[in-house]
Structures are given as structure tokens and as C-alpha cells.
Amino acid sequence: xxxxxxxxxxxxxxxxxxxxxxxxxxxxxxxxxxxxxxxxxxxxxxxxxxxxxxxxxxxxxxxxxxxxxxxxxxxxxxxxxxxxxxxxxxxxxxxxxxxxxxxxxxxxxxxxxxxxxxxxxxxxxxxxxxxxxxxxxxxxxxxxxxxxxxxxxxxxxxxxxxxxxxxxxxxxxxxxxxxxxxxxxxxxxxxxxxxxxxxxxxxxxxxxxxxxxxxxxxxxxxxxxxxxxxxx
Amino acid sequence: xxxxxxxxxxxxxxxxxxxxxxxxxxxxxxxxxxxxxxxxxxxxxxxxxxxxxxxxxxxxxxxxxxxxxxxxxxxxxxxxxxxxxxxxxxxxxxxxxxxxxxxxxxxxxxxxxxxxxxxxxxxxxxxxxxxxxxxxxxxxxxxxxxxxxxxxxxxxxxxxxxxxxxxxxxxxxxxxxxxxxxxxxxxxxxxxxxxxxxxxxxxxxxxxxxxxxxxxxxxxxxxxxxxxxxxxxxxxxxxxxxxxxxxxxxxxxxxxxxxxxxxxxxxxxxxxxxxxxxxxxxxxxxxxxxxxxxxxxxxxxxxxxxxxxxxxxxxxxxxxxxxxxxxxxxxxxxxxxxxxxxxxxxxxxxxxxxxxxxxxxxxxxxxxxxxxxxxxxxxxxxxxxxxxxxxxxxxxxxxxxxx
Numbered sequence: 001x002x003x004x005x006x007x008x009x010x011x012x013x014x015x016x017x018x019x020x021x022x023x024x025x026x027x028x029x030x031x032x033x034x035x036x037x038x039x040x041x042x043x044x045x046x047x048x049x050x051x052x053x054x055x056x057x058x059x060x061x062x063x064x065x066x067x068x069x070x071x072x073x074x075x076x077x078x079x080x081x082x083x084x085x086x087x088x089x090x091x092x093x094x095x096x097x098x099x100x101x102x103x104x105x106x107x108x109x110x111x112x113x114x115x116x117x118x119x120x121x122x123x124x125x126x127x128x129x130x131x132x133x134x135x136x137x138x139x140x141x142x143x144x145x146x147x148x149x150x151x152x153x154x155x156x157x158x159x160x161x162x163x164x165x166x167x168x169x170x171x172x173x174x175x176x177x178x179x180x181x182x183x184x185x186x187x188x189x190x191x192x193x194x195x196x197x198x199x200x201x202x203x204x205x206x207x208x209x210x211x212x213x214x215x216x217x218x219x220x221x222x223x224x225x226x227x228x229x230x231x232x
Numbered sequence: 233x234x235x236x237x238x239x240x241x242x243x244x245x246x247x248x249x250x251x252x253x254x255x256x257x258x259x260x261x262x263x264x265x266x267x268x269x270x271x272x273x274x275x276x277x278x279x280x281x282x283x284x285x286x287x288x289x290x291x292x293x294x295x296x297x298x299x300x301x302x303x304x305x306x307x308x309x310x311x312x313x314x315x316x317x318x319x320x321x322x323x324x325x326x327x328x329x330x331x332x333x334x335x336x337x338x339x340x341x342x343x344x345x346x347x348x349x350x351x352x353x354x355x356x357x358x359x360x361x362x363x364x365x366x367x368x369x370x371x372x373x374x375x376x377x378x379x380x381x382x383x384x385x386x387x388x389x390x391x392x393x394x395x396x397x398x399x400x401x402x403x404x405x406x407x408x409x410x411x412x413x414x415x416x417x418x419x420x421x422x423x424x425x426x427x428x429x430x431x432x433x434x435x436x437x438x439x440x441x442x443x444x445x446x447x448x449x450x451x452x453x454x455x456x457x458x459x460x461x462x463x464x465x466x467x468x469x470x471x472x473x474x475x476x477x478x479x480x481x482x483x484x485x486x487x488x489x490x491x492x493x494x495x496x497x498x499x500x501x502x503x504x505x506x507x508x509x510x511x512x513x514x515x516x517x518x519x520x521x522x523x524x525x526x527x528x529x530x531x532x533x534x535x536x537x538x539x540x541x542x543x544x545x546x547x548x549x550x551x552x553x554x555x556x557x558x559x560x561x562x563x564x565x566x567x568x569x570x571x572x573x574x575x576x577x578x579x580x581x582x583x584x585x586x587x588x589x590x591x592x593x594x595x596x597x598x599x600x601x602x603x604x605x606x607x608x609x610x611x612x613x614x615x616x617x618x619x620x621x622x623x624x625x626x627x628x629x630x631x632x633x634x635x
Contacts, residue, residue, distance in 0.1 A: 050631060059626065083543065084543075085541075085542070091542060097538045097630065101261075102257065111544060
């Protein structure tokens with residue numbers, strides 16, 4: 001018997017506004033992401049990639065459909081998912097959003113839930129090459145180092161699901177690749193969903209989902225041209 | 233399309249446990265590490281706390297000065313006849329029938345004014361016979377620190393040293409309405425002695441105060457009644473209850489209770505006035521402090537949006553903000569009290585003490601009013617920030633930054 005997906009979405013849609021200003025950000029999307037799976041999400045600007053990511057994290061109330069995390073349905077009210085999100089989901093943002101008055105170590109542990117988090121952060125910091133910077137404040141390190149600190153925070157609680165929203169957008173190519181390498185290497189058994197404009201960053205992805213106007217247009221293996229048939 | 237790895241193909245991980253490790257730095261760290269964000273609210277609260285303390289403490293100190301003036305009345309009771317100028321034999325017999333009385337002495341009561349910051353205060357000058365003067369000073373705990381007691385029949389006056397200092401009087405100085413028409417003390421006296429002690433009361437000679445041609449002679453007679461040890465209340469009750477032949481009250485009793493009630497009546501509007509002014513100041517400055525908190529909160533909106541997105545609850549963040557504004561208020565209160573008391577210490581030494589104005593330094597009422605602003609600001613700040621946090625949409629903020 002196969003293990004239940006870490007993340008499931010069924011008939012998921014998100015609609016903003018009313019009347020003429022009505023915008024469909026995500027439309028009737030089904031998705032399963034297994035443990036250890038790396039899924040890429042690509043699409044043009046405004047295609048609904050980030051909206052989908054926030055829906056999957058339980059941070060947005062879906063217009064229809066539902067999301068299951070580790071088999072447990074997320075509440076429609078985002079605040080009620082806080083504990084589940086804190087414990088099981090790691091976020092990597094386009095802009096690392098480090099708290100400026102905290103050191104990199106304190107930033108990494110800002111939402112830590114267990115006694116193992118501090119040791120895990122130390123270990124990860126060595127692996128991503130920022131161990132010597134853990135006591136520095138964010139403004140004293142480079143953009144790439146800040147993004148790596150963001151990775152430490154995302155992985156501090158050893159999450160089951162890591163959601164990354166354009167994690168390399170503000171980085172040059174070599175640094176972006178380095179960050180993605182680190183993310184892939186450190187994510188462990190967690191399911192990884194990465195939104196990006198840059199297909200090169202999805203090397204090693206098990207699947208790449210192509211979104212357009214909120215709809216899942218195609219699913220491909222990384223590096224392949226999108227197929228015409230939709231599927232998840 | 234590559235296959236998703238099976239669960240068996242990735243290493244197992246240790247089960248996560250919840251615990252306290254790895255907590256973010258607390259409110260104190262926020263205060264210490266962000267002085268530029270925190271200090272405006274702290275400084276405003278501290279300065280207003282100091283200001284309220286420095287203004288309200290001397291106002292309530294007025295009461296302390298009056299208390300000092302009536303302190304001697306815990307050792308004796310003054311009595312004058314009701315509706316007449318002198319004690320006739322019947323009234324004297326009525327006084328002597330007081331079972332709790334130890335002794336009574338003839339006297340006249342006069343007053344010496346001392347300048348206050350606003351208005352004047354009055355210290356008693358008792359006219360006593362020479363033989364009774366030393367005994368009186370001993371009973372009330374005062375001692376002669378300079379000069380002598382008034383000689384019989386002389387215009388000599390023994391004056392409390394602090395009152396003399398406040399009035400600019402020294403040994404040999406003259407005072408009274410015959411010297412200065414504005415003076416409330418009738419007649420003319422020469423300072424021959426200075427007294428110090430717990431009771432602010434001076435002495436003049438009764439024989440001089442009863443010279444027939446002198447205006448003082450027409451001042452109503454006064455009796456100083458000493459009660460037996462431990463029976464002052466009983467003695468006072470007798471004097472209050474005593475009635476004359478017409479069934480009316482026989483005596484006007486000038487005891488501690490009378491003066492305390494009179495002082496209370498005199499000052500009864502002061503707390504209302506002070507409360508209203510301090511309340512208005514607290515409301516206005518509290519609003520400013522809340523606005524400063526809001527500005528600081530706005531500057532940290534990314535931080536709170538991030539924490540909400542990462543799974544911190546709004547309640548925990550609201551508690552965190554309440555702790556931060558509470559801590560800032562506590563720092564402001566401590567700073568404000570230090571500033572206020574520092575100012576009061578200098579003001580008392582330089583201005584109040586030379587004028588014989590007493591200060592109840594650690595006055596609970598002034599302290600409570602001073603603490604009102606930081607406490608109210610902390611409470612209002614916590615409520616407003618909690619409301620702001622409740623409306624915050626973390627996704628909108630995170631997407632705006634990413635855009």
C-alpha cells in the first residue's frame with residue numbers, strides 16, 4: 001500500500017473581485033505531491049503560481065475545493081491552519097524576509113517548534129556555507145547569504161512540505177543555482193514545490209506544472225517542452 | 233517525466249518534538265536592539281510622567297503643610313466660648329467638670345502667615361503665660377534652638393524656625409499688623425526665639441496680648457486643654473457635647489478633627505481639578521504614544537506578515553506586542569519617576585524648604601497619577617496593535633514586497 005501524498009488539492013479555485021473586476025487566479029486544480037517529490041510550477045506573470053502556493057499553504061481561503069496536508073484537510077480560515085503550517089510547512093520566499101534586528105541564527109529559529117531545531121540549523125548552516133555568519137545581522141551579509149538564511153528558516157522545523165516562491169528571482173544565475181542545489185540537497189524527505197520563472201532552476205524536478213490563467217495547462221518532466229494535455 | 237521517489241528511497245528523519253528551544257529573542261531584546269524605534273515613545277512617556285509627578289506632588293504637599301500646622305493639636309485641644317468673648321465662671325466650671333482633662337491653661341490664639349507657591353498657609357502663635365510656655369513646648373515636642381522665651385509683658389515672640397526663614401525674620405525682627413498692614417497677625421511682635429520640632433507653632437506672652445488698650449485684648453479668650461494620658465478622645469468628646477444654660481453648645485472646639493475636616497473642605501476640589509488636568513494630558517499624550525506605537529508597528533509589518541505566514545498565531549503576536557509596549561511603558565515609568573523625583577529633590581531644596589513648604593515626597597496619589605500615562609498607553613497600545621494585527625493580511629504584504 002503506497003503512502004498518502006503529503007499534499008493534495010482537489011477542485012481548487014480562487015476568484016478575486018466581483019463583476020467586471022472578477023479575476024480567476026486558480027481554477028479547478030487537482031494536485032498530489034508525494035513525500036520526497038520535487039515539483040516545479042512555471043507560468044507567465046499573473047498565471048496564478050504564487051496564488052496557488054498560498055492556497056496550498058492554507059494562507060488563502062479557496063473559493064472552492066480543498067487542500068489536504070498529510071491527509072488532514074486545511075481549514076478554510078487561514079488562521080486556523082497556523083499550528084499545522086508552523087510545524088509541517090517550510091517557506092522560501094522570493095525576498096528572504098529576514099527580520100532585520102535578529103541575527104541569521106535567530107531568524108532561522110524564529111518559528112522553531114522543537115528542541116532539535118537549533119542543532120538542525122547549525123548543521124544546515126554548515127552545509128550551505130553560512131555557519132560563520134549565523135550571529136550576523138541580515139544587513140551585513142550578501143543577497144545570496146540572506147537567501148541561504150531563508151533556507152535555514154524554512155528547514156528549521158524539518159518540515160514535511162517546502163514551498164518556495166521564486167527563491168532565486170533576486171539572485172544572479174550562479175548564486176541562484178547554488179541556492180537551488182542547497183534546497184534540493186537539504187530538503188530531505190519533504191515534498192518540495194518550487195515556483196519559478198526560470199526553468200533552469202528546476203533541474204532535477206520530478207514534475208513541472210505549467211500554469212496559465214489559473215489553469216493547469218500541462219505537466220512535464222523538467223527540461224521537457226510542455227505537453228498539450230492537462231494533468232497533475 | 234521522472235517518477236516521484238518512493239518513501240523508501242529517502243532517508244528517514246527523527247520525529248519532531250515540541251519544546252522551548254530556539255525561541256526568538258524576547259521583548260527586552262526588541263527594546264535593546266531597536267532604540268531608534270522605541271525611544272520616541274519611551275521618552276514622551278517618561279517626560280510626561282516626570283512632569284505630572286513634579287506638578288502633582290507639590291499640590292498634594294499643600295495638605296502636608298497644613299497637617300504640620302495642625303500637628304500640635306494631637307497634644308492639646310483649643311477651646312473658645314460659643315457666642316461670647318470670654319469664659320465666665322459657669323463656663324470655667326463646665327470645663328473643669330471634664331473627667332478626662334488633666335489641666336487647662338489660659339491662652340489666646342493668633343496666626344502667622346507663610347507664603348506658599350500659590351496662596352498662603354498659617355501657623356499658630358499661642359499666647360501663654362510665662363509659666364506655661366516651657367511646659368507647652370515640651371508637650372508638643374518642640375525645642376528652643378535660638379534666643380529665649382518671651383519675657384512676661386514683652387512683645388517677644390518665639391517663632392518656628394522654618395516660618396521665620398520663609399518670612400525673612402531673624403532674632404530681633406518685628407512683625408504684625410502694626411509693622412505691616414498686610415500682616416494677618418494683630419499688633420506688633422519682636423522675634424526673640426526660634427523653635428524647631430514636629431509641631432509648627434510659636435509662642436507669645438499672654439500678658440502682652442491682654443494689655444487693655446491693645447487690639448489683642450479683644451480677641452476672644454482661648455483655653456488650652458491638656459487631656460489625661462490616653463484620654464484625649466474622651467476629653468474632646470466631652471468638650472463637643474458640653475452645653476450651656478440655654479442648652480446650646482457651650483464651646484467652640486478647635487481640635488485636630490475640626491482642622492482636618494476644614495482642610496479637607498478647603499482642598500476638596502483640588503483632586504477633581506488635578507484629575508481632570510492629568511486625565512486630559514494622559515489622553516492627549518496617550519494618543520501620541522499610541523500613534524508612535526503604530527508607526528513602529530507599520531515599520532515592522534513585514535516581520536509580522538512573515539511570522540503569520542510561518543504559522544505564528546495572531547494571539548501570540550498580540551501578546552508579544554503587548555509585552556513590548558508594557559516593557560516600554562515600564563522603562564518609561566522608571567525613567568520618568570527618576571527624572572521627576574530628581575527634579576523634586578532639587579526643587580524642594582532650592583525653592584520649597586526655604587519657604588517652609590512641606591513636600592510629601594512619596595505621595596501615593598501623585599505616584600498613581602504619574603503612572604497613569606504609561607499604564608494607559610501600554611493598554612491602549614496593546615489594544616490598537618492587536619486590532620491592527622487582526623486586520624493584517626500577511627499574503628498581501630508578502631506579495632507586495634515580492635512584486
